[in-house]
Amino acid sequence: MKSESAITCQFEVPFRFRVFFTAGVFDCDNDLLREVLREDGSRRERLLAVMDESLLAANPKLGDKITAYLSQSNIDLVCQPLVLPGGEALKNQTEPVNELYRQIEGHKLSRHSYILAVGGGALLDVVGFAAATAHRGVRHIRLPTTTLSQADGGVGVKNAINAFGKKNFIGTFAPPFAVINDSDFLESLPASEKAAGYIEAVKVGLIRDADFFSEIENMVEALNRFEPAALQRVIRRCADLHVQHIAQNGDPFERGSARPLDFGHWAAHKLEQLSSFRLRHGEAVAIGIALDVIYSREAGYLAGPDAARILALLRRLGFALFAPEMLDIDRLLVGLDEFREHLGGDLTITLLRGIGRGFEVHEVSRALVERAIEELRQGQPALTTAK
Amino acid sequence: MKSESAITCQFEVPFRFRVFFTAGVFDCDNDLLREVLREDGSRRERLLAVMDESLLAANPKLGDKITAYLSQSNIDLVCQPLVLPGGEALKNQTEPVNELYRQIEGHKLSRHSYILAVGGGALLDVVGFAAATAHRGVRHIRLPTTTLSQADGGVGVKNAINAFGKKNFIGTFAPPFAVINDSDFLESLPASEKAAGYIEAVKVGLIRDADFFSEIENMVEALNRFEPAALQRVIRRCADLHVQHIAQNGDPFERGSARPLDFGHWAAHKLEQLSSFRLRHGEAVAIGIALDVIYSREAGYLAGPDAARILALLRRLGFALFAPEMLDIDRLLVGLDEFREHLGGDLTITLLRGIGRGFEVHEVSRALVERAIEELRQGQPALTTAK
Numbered sequence: 001m002k003s004e005s006a007i008t009c010q011f012e013v014p015f016r017f018r019v020f021f022t023a024g025v026f027d028c029d030n031d032l033l034r035e036v037l038r039e040d041g042s043r044r045e046r047l048l049a050v051m052d053e054s055l056l057a058a059n060p061k062l063g064d065k066i067t068a069y070l071s072q073s074n075i076d077l078v079c080q081p082l083v084l085p086g087g088e089a090l091k092n093q094t095e096p097v098n099e100l101y102r103q104i105e106g107h108k109l110s111r112h113s114y115i116l117a118v119g120g121g122a123l124l125d126v127v128g129f130a131a132a133t134a135h136r137g138v139r140h141i142r143l144p145t146t147t148l149s150q151a152d153g154g155v156g157v158k159n160a161i162n163a164f165g166k167k168n169f170i171g172t173f174a175p176p177f178a179v180i181n182d183s184d185f186l187e188s189l190p191a192s193e194k195a196a197g198y199i200e201a202v203k204v205g206l207i208r209d210a211d212f213f214s215e216i217e218n219m220v221e222a223l224n225r226f227e228p229a230a231l232q233r234v235i236r237r238c239a240d241l242h243v244q245h246i247a248q249n250g251d252p253f254e255r256g257s258a259r260p261l262d263f264g265h266w267a268a269h270k271l272e273q274l275s276s277f278r279l280r281h282g283e284a285v286a287i288g289i290a291l292d293v294i295y296s297r298e299a300g301y302l303a304g305p306d307a308a309r310i311l312a313l314l315r316r317l318g319f320a321l322f323a324p325e326m327l328d329i330d331r332l333l334v335g336l337d338e339f340r341e342h343l344g345g346d347l348t349i350t351l352l353r354g355i356g357r358g359f360e361v362h363e364v365s366r367a368l369v370e371r372a373i374e375e376l377r378q379g380q381p382a383l384t385t386a387k
Numbered sequence: 388m389k390s391e392s393a394i395t396c397q398f399e400v401p402f403r404f405r406v407f408f409t410a411g412v413f414d415c416d417n418d419l420l421r422e423v424l425r426e427d428g429s430r431r432e433r434l435l436a437v438m439d440e441s442l443l444a445a446n447p448k449l450g451d452k453i454t455a456y457l458s459q460s461n462i463d464l465v466c467q468p469l470v471l472p473g474g475e476a477l478k479n480q481t482e483p484v485n486e487l488y489r490q491i492e493g494h495k496l497s498r499h500s501y502i503l504a505v506g507g508g509a510l511l512d513v514v515g516f517a518a519a520t521a522h523r524g525v526r527h528i529r530l531p532t533t534t535l536s537q538a539d540g541g542v543g544v545k546n547a548i549n550a551f552g553k554k555n556f557i558g559t560f561a562p563p564f565a566v567i568n569d570s571d572f573l574e575s576l577p578a579s580e581k582a583a584g585y586i587e588a589v590k591v592g593l594i595r596d597a598d599f600f601s602e603i604e605n606m607v608e609a610l611n612r613f614e615p616a617a618l619q620r621v622i623r624r625c626a627d628l629h630v631q632h633i634a635q636n637g638d639p640f641e642r643g644s645a646r647p648l649d650f651g652h653w654a655a656h657k658l659e660q661l662s663s664f665r666l667r668h669g670e671a672v673a674i675g676i677a678l679d680v681i682y683s684r685e686a687g688y689l690a691g692p693d694a695a696r697i698l699a700l701l702r703r704l705g706f707a708l709f710a711p712e713m714l715d716i717d718r719l720l721v722g723l724d725e726f727r728e729h730l731g732g733d734l735t736i737t738l739l740r741g742i743g744r745g746f747e748v749h750e751v752s753r754a755l756v757e758r759a760i761e762e763l764r765q766g767q768p769a770l771t772t773a774k
Contacts, residue, residue: 343499
């Protein structure tokens with residue numbers, strides 16, 4: 001290799017953002033957002049606000065409230081908050097991203113301007129992708145409004161839209177400018193959406209933190225009643241563990257083949273797609289986790305009582321652990337290929353050796369997947385395999 | 388600010404790539420590319436090759452040559468090299484990016500697969516953007532084939548396409564996996580394209596390295612004859628200075644408001660657009676530099692003899708220093724706003740205090756711009772202002 005004449009370009013890019021917890025973020029006497037916006041000095045910057053349609057339905061004055069709040073800041077709100085429909089369907093199109101580009105261009109936003117996204121995970125993803133690629137990156141502030149996005153995706157460093165029926169096919173790694181978790185937004189959620197976030201809490205407990213898993217077990221009744229303190233505790237701990245993982249695992253932009261936070265997700269992503277997104281992300285992840293828990297047990301890694309304890313918690317939290325799409329095993333297993341294709345390198349799947357003890361394997365046995373699906377179909381541990 | 392409860396997410400992402408210099412990169416006995424592809428271990432990975440139509444016209448066997456070369460590697464070339472028309476027009480559409488997404492998806496490329504782009508700056512930009520956003524980043528190897536892209540854009544960390552008539556409106560910062568500068572590609576270039584790269588050499592000499600500027604002066608005849616040694620020297624030194632800037636200036640992803648390597652570019656980008664891209668990038672940059680050199684002199688920063696020396700070099704290198712689009716000063720000055728919008732923060736323009744001594748200003752006087760344009764229109768230093 002004629003490398004004696006090569007030039008090496010080597011550098012590190014520092015990233016830093018904070019995740020704040022508050023209530024009533026747009027109340028005029030709540031200074032948090034104004035101070036986040038002032039962090040970078042006193043220059044007046046522009047801001048485009050984008051919010052989820054369903055939020056506006058639950059709170060018709062939200063747009064006016066945002067406008068009134070920002071009128072008391074050193075920020076130029078460039079237009080009335082833009083309204084986009086939330087939900088996964090938003091990610092299946094390119095038009096919302098193009099509409100955001102048009103707004104960013106038309107209102108002369110710069111790299112130092114702000115885009116404030118108020119909504120669930122899908123809306124945050126779409127806005128995040130547009131913000132990350134317009135001018136090669138406009139500052140993006142996320143206000144996740146669902147349990148799931150406050151606990152998980154909203155505090156991460158990724159964004160994406162779907163393409164070719166593949167989830168998150170197009171996207172970037174682009175840390176937000178800041179994340180603000182406002183507990184008030186959770187109150188207007190339907191029960192199923194409130195509960196959807198619990199699955200990421202269970203997941204992160206399973207792979208990383210047995211004490212947190214136990215804590216969730218002890219809080220089940222409170223969580224099922226959506227008691228604010230329990231909800232907040234779960235979100236806070238999830239966000240903590242998520243941020244720890246990003247900052248400390250040494251691979252925030254996922255150049256390797258492992259993605260431990262995606263425990264249970266290979267099947268989940270595929271089930272979302274096979275069900276034409278009838279299964280929501282949280283619902284699909286619950287099934288995917290159940291599948292990989294039984295798989296871990298059947299493969300001899302996880303003790304029977306631990307597996308039973310995990311499945312019991314999932315059921316007590318109200319998650320259905322079976323979907324008919326699982327019976328199409330050939331198509332489900334394509335999810336493994338797609339999972340590998342997305343990350344590259346060797347297939348790397350997280351399984352469990354115990355509660356709080358995730359580890360990685362590089363192959364998956366079809367026979368054991370079939371057995372796990374059959375057990376979930378029957379809705380109870382199979383007598384022949386329970387240990 | 389209720390920041391006592393905030394979580395801080397802070398981390399650094401390391402980047403590293405090499406810029407290689409070679410000749411005959413696809414000759415079967417040249418191991419360089421094969422070794423670059425083997426760098427990451429022995430796993431067979433997939434590779435999609437994309438090349439510039441005009442290269443194929445100059446070298447009809449190039450596709451077969453790439454195929455033959457890679458057949459002797461541990462790489463699966465997923466299909467015949469894809470051919471795209473080069474030139475700025477490619478960046479004005481979204482279809483080429485979508486076509487690349489289709490190929491990446493259809494051929495099951497992963498984050499660890501490779502996309503090899505062989506072409507000029509526009510093609511590298513389009514392929515780089517698709518590669519950076521599919522799966523949130525497929526490995527991208529650049530083989531710049533023009534003097535301009537080998538010296539400048541090809542060795543950088545940016546990619547982009549145009550939108551809304553604005554150059555590079557949509558893009559990302561995404562360092563390549565590797566860059567290979569093959570001097571053989573330059574031989575088939577038309578003379579105007581060979582010379583186009585010289586302007587970035589003059590630019591970087593002007594803002595950073597007076598010795599390099601003098602060296603270019605001494606090589607003018609050799610450069611005008613396109614002598615390989617002179618061409619190589621200029622490309623090598625430019626690539627060196629460009630990489631030094633990225634790795635050492637502390638802001639590789641341009642979060643601040645300054646972009647010193649864009650000396651002369653505020654007018655250049657606008658002139659490209661105002662001329663509907665009749666003016667090519669190198670031609671427009673030559674005019675933009677001439678404008679900012681005269682401006683620097685008129686504003687009292689740059690001595691008359693230095694300005695004269697610079698303009699003389701530009702003319703000796705064959706650059707035309709005037710375009711009729713400059714006379715539409717209102718629209719030209721919109722380029723300043725667009726330049727600021729793209730970067731954000733305060734307007735920051737690089738001017739010269741001397742040869743090799745760039746510095747920054749934050750405002751631009753319309754009267755002095757007008758005077759500079761008038762001088763360029765007359766094609767010679769105005770008697771009243773020459774010092």
